[in-house]
Amino acid sequence: MELDPIISLTLRLGLGLLFATAASHKLRDPLAFRDTLERYELLPAALVGPFGVTLMAAELLIAFTVLFVGASCIAAAVVLAAYTLAIGINLVRGRTDLGCGCMGPAASAPISGWLVARNLVLLALAIVASWPHGARTLLWFDGVTLVGATATLVALWLASERMLALAPMLGRLRSTAR
Numbered sequence: 001m002e003l004d005p006i007i008s009l010t011l012r013l014g015l016g017l018l019f020a021t022a023a024s025h026k027l028r029d030p031l032a033f034r035d036t037l038e039r040y041e042l043l044p045a046a047l048v049g050p051f052g053v054t055l056m057a058a059e060l061l062i063a064f065t066v067l068f069v070g071a072s073c074i075a076a077a078v079v080l081a082a083y084t085l086a087i088g089i090n091l092v093r094g095r096t097d098l099g100c101g102c103m104g105p106a107a108s109a110p111i112s113g114w115l116v117a118r119n120l121v122l123l124a125l126a127i128v129a130s131w132p133h134g135a136r137t138l139l140w141f142d143g144v145t146l147v148g149a150t151a152t153l154v155a156l157w158l159a160s161e162r163m164l165a166l167a168p169m170l171g172r173l174r175s176t177a178r
Contacts, residue, residue: 036101073130
């Protein structure tokens with residue numbers, strides 16, 4: 001099955017923006033990122049630093065190549081799968097007090113099943129983005145569609161980030177109202 005090139009470009013552009021944002025959060029506060037990695041308790045202490053640097057580099061590489069290199073979509077899927085697995089392992093451990101580390105140094109949301117679901121959707125989109133796309137001449141309207149569709153994806157992403165960040169506060173409000 002071949003994708004329409006605009007669908008492919010929209011998904012790839014969205015992934016590029018997602019990974020550029022993720023990498024920028026980590027680069028702005030590498031110590032907070034290292035602390036988040038340590039709190040997940042999935043790596044030996046000696047590997048946390050080198051793994052963190054490798055992960056930041058991978059996110060930057062994905063961000064800058066995903067539009068042009070199909071294998072970058074698969075790399076994005078692998079990184080998203082690793083994040084989802086890390087969250088899932090800690091949820092199974094009962095460690096719901098951990099911050100996801102996905103909103104940068106300015107905000108944090110506790111890990112939850114919603115994060116797993118969101119990451120699985122992103123993982124599926126990364127896989128779809130790796131599919132071959134048909135070749136057709138792009139028209140001016142395709143540019144308008146690309147901008148509008150990407151803006152919509154960004155708005156949906158920002159809304160989901162905000163909802164995840166506000167969920168704990170809403171839970172506290174609900175418990176005090178009873």
